[in-house]
Amino acid sequence: MPLLRRLASRLALACLLLTPMALNAAQTPTDPWWKHALIYEIYPRSFGDSNGDGIGDLNGITAHLDHLQELGVDAIWIAPMYPSPQIDFGYDIADYESVDPKYGNLADFDRLLKSARQRHIRVILDMVLNHTSDKHAWFVESASSRSNPKADWYVWNDGIDASTPGITPLQKRFAHDGKVPPNNWESVFGGSAWEWVPARKQFYYHRFYVQQPDLNWRNPAVEKAMFDTMRFWLDRGVAGFRLDAISTLFEDPQLRNDPERPGTNDQGDPNLHSLYSDNLPEVHDVIRRLRAMVDTYPDDRVLIGETYTPDVAELDKWYGGERRDELQLPMNMLVGFGWQARFDANWFRTTLESSQQVHGQPLLVFDNHDNPRSIDRFGDGSHDVQRAKVIATVLLTSRAAALTYYGAPIGMATATPKRREDVQDPIGITGWPREKGRDGERTPMQWTPGPQAGFSSNTHTWLPVTPDYTTVNVQTEDADPESLLHWYRQLVALRRDNPALRDGAMQFLARDNAQVLVYRREGAKPVLVMMNFSGSAQAIDGKWQEGAVTTLAASDASLRKLTSLQGVQLPPYAAWVVTPAH
Numbered sequence: 001m002p003l004l005r006r007l008a009s010r011l012a013l014a015c016l017l018l019t020p021m022a023l024n025a026a027q028t029p030t031d032p033w034w035k036h037a038l039i040y041e042i043y044p045r046s047f048g049d050s051n052g053d054g055i056g057d058l059n060g061i062t063a064h065l066d067h068l069q070e071l072g073v074d075a076i077w078i079a080p081m082y083p084s085p086q087i088d089f090g091y092d093i094a095d096y097e098s099v100d101p102k103y104g105n106l107a108d109f110d111r112l113l114k115s116a117r118q119r120h121i122r123v124i125l126d127m128v129l130n131h132t133s134d135k136h137a138w139f140v141e142s143a144s145s146r147s148n149p150k151a152d153w154y155v156w157n158d159g160i161d162a163s164t165p166g167i168t169p170l171q172k173r174f175a176h177d178g179k180v181p182p183n184n185w186e187s188v189f190g191g192s193a194w195e196w197v198p199a200r201k202q203f204y205y206h207r208f209y210v211q212q213p214d215l216n217w218r219n220p221a222v223e224k225a226m227f228d229t230m231r232f233w234l235d236r237g238v239a240g241f242r243l244d245a246i247s248t249l250f251e252d253p254q255l256r257n258d259p260e261r262p263g264t265n266d267q268g269d270p271n272l273h274s275l276y277s278d279n280l281p282e283v284h285d286v287i288r289r290l291r292a293m294v295d296t297y298p299d300d301r302v303l304i305g306e307t308y309t310p311d312v313a314e315l316d317k318w319y320g321g322e323r324r325d326e327l328q329l330p331m332n333m334l335v336g337f338g339w340q341a342r343f344d345a346n347w348f349r350t351t352l353e354s355s356q357q358v359h360g361q362p363l364l365v366f367d368n369h370d371n372p373r374s375i376d377r378f379g380d381g382s383h384d385v386q387r388a389k390v391i392a393t394v395l396l397t398s399r400a401a402a403l404t405y406y407g408a409p410i411g412m413a414t415a416t417p418k419r420r421e422d423v424q425d426p427i428g429i430t431g432w433p434r435e436k437g438r439d440g441e442r443t444p445m446q447w448t449p450g451p452q453a454g455f456s457s458n459t460h461t462w463l464p465v466t467p468d469y470t471t472v473n474v475q476t477e478d479a480d481p482e483s484l485l486h487w488y489r490q491l492v493a494l495r496r497d498n499p500a501l502r503d504g505a506m507q508f509l510a511r512d513n514a515q516v517l518v519y520r521r522e523g524a525k526p527v528l529v530m531m532n533f534s535g536s537a538q539a540i541d542g543k544w545q546e547g548a549v550t551t552l553a554a555s556d557a558s559l560r561k562l563t564s565l566q567g568v569q570l571p572p573y574a575a576w577v578v579t580p581a582h
């Protein structure tokens with residue numbers, strides 16, 4: 001063997017031995033693992049219940065890791081599993097360095113980490129930096145007086161005189177002791193964002209629930225404490241964090257009123273433009289310091305951002321723009337959750353094309369624990385699974401890292417409560433019937449056609465199992481090669497080691513046909529992806545790929561035997577992925 005090659009293979013061997021995770025087949029040592037990853041969000045309450053209390057737990061996740069490995073998942077993101085009063089089901093954290101007893105303990109967590117590692121699955125934690133629970137020791141202390149050591153850890157204000165001219169009806173509603181909140185800021189979850197505390201005779205600010213007071217990120221002690229908790233988990237071996245509501249860390253020091261917009265929101269409050277309460281530039285300084293801290297760890301730890309942005313230019317700022325010194329993977333919410341998002345080839349062509357205009361790797365996402373499931377948002381009630389296969393094709397064949405959510409790969413439906421008394425999510429109780437809350441997208445995972453869909457031995461699960469579990473479940477779909485689950489597995493396997501699908505640029509074709517979405521992933525051996533967004537057959541243009549082709553994946557069996565594009569009609573809602581035969 002020539003010396004250079006021998007050295008190179010030695011080096012590769014050394015890498016293999018040193019790296020705690022084996023590298024994927026086509027992964028080069030310079031490619032960070034997250035760049036082409038499939039990341040799978042787990043809502044721990046709803047994934048697997050190991051102890052029969054009707055609530056999911058960490059051991060329940062560990063028990064189902066084989067399924068995730070078979071799917072080809074590179075990392076799981078676990079929604080908050082820390083001790084919490086569970087007002088916002090974990091997003092109100094009372095202790096950042098432990099596990100909620102309902103979900104297990106630190107030993108269970110370490111076991112989960114180890115079992116996942118054995119299956120080449122990394123573990124990403126949810127990190128809630130903007131606020132804590134009002135039961136967190138920091139807030140209890142902070143709220144106890146104006147002079148305690150943590151007095152300045154949260155956002156406190158004296159309020160203004162209730163007779164001040166120009167105060168809004170909402171401010172008036174929150175009057176105490178002749179004082180009203182200092183401005184018109186609203187909680188995303190309803191009402192004023194300011195809550196009165198008699199012990200301090202002051203208001204504190206909470207962007208989310210009253211039980212979620214905002215930390216004061218202008219206090220360096222807060223940053224230090226939060227970075228320390230992140231080190232706690234990085235030292236334990238987590239692969240990174242999904243940063244919750246990251247745009248909300250800072251508020252305007254002058255507390256200027258947010259501009260009003262016409263109409264009211266789902267909680268019945270005036271619509272506001274969060275000009276002074278969200279997305280302040282100071283947050284980027286924190287993120288740069290956080291990135292520098294995370295980069296001191298080996299193995300490419302990753303920062304993922306919950307970044308709902310108005311456009312791609314704003315999204316690019318979360319990468320740090322050209323400097324790329326902030327988040328590696330801020331979520332692109334525009335393609336999947338944009339207010340105009342619909343099952344429409346033009347929508348996807350336009351937004352996917354612009355998704356590429358960032359200084360880092362795009363991260364696509366169509367499902368999460370806050371929004372109705374994509375199968376319902378993009379479905380029409382009669383071709384839901386076919387359409388879900390098209391959406392899966394977009395997610396897994398675009399040039400992007402991919403984020404999915406438990407239940408999406410089997411086509412679990414959104415099961416929104418029908419009666420107010422059944423609602424668990426507090427915003428669904430206060431907002432009923434305009435806002436029915438987020439329970440619908442958080443129902444128990446459907447594993448089997450057996451009792452409680454195999455989620456729990458307890459007949460009383462925290463949310464009811466959706467009745468469609470008898471057909472929509474892992475076991476049944478595993479046995480059906482035409483199922484949505486098999487489609488996901490096929491595409492995940494394909495994107496894992498096809499060079500064009502990994503890094504090839506996206507060249508959009510068929511721009512003048514509003515019924516089809518077609519793109520070529522460029523490369524020495526390009527890959528052509530064709531999707532029919534309509535209910536009628538669509539002609540394929542032989543020029544998209546001349547010569548003989550091989551099918552890599554086809555959602556419609558009739559396409560699989562074809563060896564050329566000439567004269568072919570793409571069946572309704574079909575997705576076809578091909579590559580030149582030679």
Ligand code: TEU
Nearest residue numbers: 088091128188208244245369370371438
């Ligand atoms: O969500 C932040 C956020 O922007 C929410 O307002 C989201 O738009 C809303 O839930 C949709 O109904 C994150 C978490 O994902 C969410 O579950 C938490 O409730 C929230 O932060 C507070 O921590």
Ligand code: CA
Nearest residue numbers: 214248249250
């Ligand atoms: Ca804040």
